[in-house]
Amino acid sequence: MIRRSPIAGAVVVLGAASLVLAACGGSSTSSTSSSAAPATSEAPATSEAPATSAAPSEEASSEPASDCKNPTLKVGTLLPATGQLAYLGPPEFAGVAVALKEVNDAGGVLGAPVTEEYGDSGDTTTDIASQTVDSHLSKGVQAIIGAASSGVTLSVIDKVTQNGVFMISPANTAPALTTYADNGLYFRTAPSDALQGAIQATLAADAGFTKGATIARDDAYGIGLQQAFETDFTGAGGEILTSIKYAPEATSFEAEVAELKAANPEFVQVVGFEESTKLLQEMIKQGLGPQDVQIYLADGNASVEAFKDFPKGEMNGTIATFPTGDPSVDVTAFNDRLLAADGKLKEFVYGAQAYDAAILTALAAEYAGCADGTAIAEALPMVANADAGGTPCGTYAECLAIIQGGGQPNYEGVTGPLDFNEFGDPAAATISVVEYKANDKYEEIEVIGPVPVPVPVS
Secondary structure (H helix, E strand, O other): OOOOOOOHHHHHHHHHHHHHHHHHHOOOOOOOOOOOOOOOOOOOOOOOOOHHHOOOOOOOOOOOOOOOOOOOOEEEEEEOOOOOOHHHHHHHHHHHHHHHHHHHHOOOEOOEOOEEEOOEOOOOOOOHHHHHHHHHHHOOOOEEEEOOOHHHHHHHHHHHHOOOOEEEEOOOOOHHHOOOOOOOOEEEOOOOHHHHHHHHHHHHHHOOOOEEEEEEEOOHHHHHHHHHHHHHHHHOOOEEEEEEEEOOOOOOOHHHHHHHHHHOOOEEEEEOOOOHHHHHHHHHHOOOOOOOOEEEEOOOOOOOOOOOOOOOOOOOOOEEEEEEOOOOOOHHHHHHHHHHHOOOOOOOOOHHHHHHHHHHHHHHHHHHOOOOHHHHHHHHHHHHOHHHOOEEEOOHHHHHHHHHOOOOEEEEEOOEEOOEOOOOOEOEEEEEEEEEEEOOEEEEEEEEEEEEOOOOOO
């Protein structure tokens, strides 16, 4: 049963400890956040023009603005078909495909079908993402949906935004991206891990744990979630006995697990991608597996496929968290729509966020009257945020009708109301808490949210 968790209030309070973390997590060179209005080629953006107050340069119309250089929307995907996060690729690709089909079935954007350019992001061990971005730019895409990995996004975001291309990720959660200098062209439909870290810390504290350990991949995602969790858990009076970062490409985790075991923790937070399978195998081998201590996984390794070959029942009792839809939305019904589009789907995490990212991109271009990266970024808060004054609508066709009637839509997506803060992050979000009942099956035991997503403090 979907319900708002009674610990949601505690998360809001506990999550305040993540505010300083998020502020420290940004790039040392960042001076302009997603709050800035998109820059033109003549002048850089400044933080004095919040995206939430930006408005389209032309009146709403189903026809391209007369001075628009990009009347036809071309979207490129930058999602993991290969690499350490490839298991998340299928639901995300499916989410985009379902969304763009609905867009085109409703008449497209500015009277023309949306064109999609497929693109693999790979992972941070390869140059695939950079090659994909180069290909997208050469083909004139105005919007890129992706990446899934925060580390991959950080490796290409400058190239994307400096070319005036809009970028929206369905799965980036690194706090470092909140205040990254992106010329106002980067948004995400997944919340910063300042929230997921606070929620995991609350779960551990509410379970009565006082001493734990964390181990995370050494990249923006791993470090961000690990530090958010540690800050909030210690802020609640808990103690982190050891905090380990590992190289994602490591072939053995024997030494790292030995260090974890020597600390004698009551629980272990594991933050990783595909390599988590090998890490957990080593933990089981050394007597620190899910049947020995409480294990907390997160969105990057909350898989129903990765651990299916473990000894029977080994994953039972493991807790995992990941962003999900607002409790008022039937995410299961939406997942059935994804399954209808791709009958081979086994995983569904971030499929809904990918769908919403694509719908929002199309709506913003339509409302702006131009399929231009800067115009899309400026218009997106106007079609998404409730305080922008639009009329609520839940599908592209409904929202399109409002625009064509001279009105302003307020898109409420599959993941619920999508209001963005001044940094281009979701202002509030919902986290699903699941428990493994078998190696290849977990069940939702709690829905926490929607709650405000902690943001940096100046």
